[in-house]
Amino acid sequence: MTAAYDEAYRANAGLDGKIRRRVARLLHRRPLARAPERPMLSMSFDDAPLTAAVTGAQILEARGLRGTFYVSAGLAGAEIPMGRCAEPADYRRLAEAGHEIGCHTFSHLDCGRASxxxxxxxxxRNADLLAQWAQKPVESFAYPYGDVAPGPKAALARRYATLRGLHHGMIEKGSDLNQAPAVGIEGEKGESTARYWLAKARAKTAWLILYTHDVRPDPSPWGCTPQALAGILDDALAEGFQVMTVGEAARTLGVTA
Structure with missing residues (x-):
């Protein structure tokens, strides 16, 4: 599992990949019809490593908040570059605590190279297992690696309220919910990048989705520290953001699967 994940993690950076990504952004769009009435924030965790499912969840819960965990069921318990992934019991606990379990494909499929x-x-395949673990329908999706071709974008749009990418931006009236932007809080500049986008979302009364992977004192290049996550959330609350899961935010804006 880890070897396949490592191999797939190299996105197509060639000219054909760049053209495909640009074309996908233009096709099969589903514009948000209603603007947020106040700034909104959703905190999401891709692949749901165990540190995110435990430490990340605890940081949110200590503030009365909940997050969205995008899960690839085929990675449950596997070692990936972000650490060991959580297991079914961890996902059940998250769901019981009020966190959202979202879909990330079963095997962490690169939707940019798939039909x-x-x-x-x-x-x-993923939905069958996630429904057992979360005990509720799955309504939010994130593209693994943030990549998608037009075919998968059109096909998956029929199943989910939102399909999240990794390109930077915030969600406003007219934003494409089938390829929604998000901002990573990973790496050395992740915390400052998040605060930059929080300021933009507050000024424009927009919805911002943040993402990371692992949450630990010595994070991977795709993770963040507990202190960074806590600080970002505290800043958002102090600045009047409504902090909700991706699914809750979508429903607040009248968007359903």
Whole structure:
């Protein structure tokens, strides 16, 4: 599992990949019809490493908040570059505590290199397990590696209220919910980048989705420290953000699967 994940993690950086990504951004759009009435923030965790499921969740819960954990069921318990992934019991606990379990395909499929049929088969397989663990329908999706081709984008749009990418931005009226932007709080500049986008979202009364992977004192290049996560959340609360899961935020804006 880890070897396949490592191999797939190299996104197509060639000209064909850049053209495909640009075309995908233009096609199969679903614009948000209603602007937020106050600044909104959703905190999400991709791949749901155990440190995110434990430490990340605890940081949110200590503030009365909940997050969205995008899970690839095929990675449960596996060692990946961000550490060991959580297991079914951890996901059940998260769901019982009020966190959202979102779909990230079963095997962490690169939707930029897959067909629509392949992507549908992956999410259907994932959905069966996630429904058992979360005990509720899954309504939010995130593209592994943030990449997608037009075929999977069109196919998956029929199943989810939101499909999240990794390109920087915030969600306003007219934003494409089938390829929603998000901002990473990972790496050395992650904390300052998050605060930059929090300021922009507050000024424009927009919805901002932040993401990371692991949450630990010595994070991977794709993770963040507990202190960074706590500081960002505290700043958002102090600045009047409504902090909700991705699914809750979508429903607040009248968006459903």
């Amino acid at each position: 629509g049929a392949e992507a549908e088969a992956e999410v259907a």
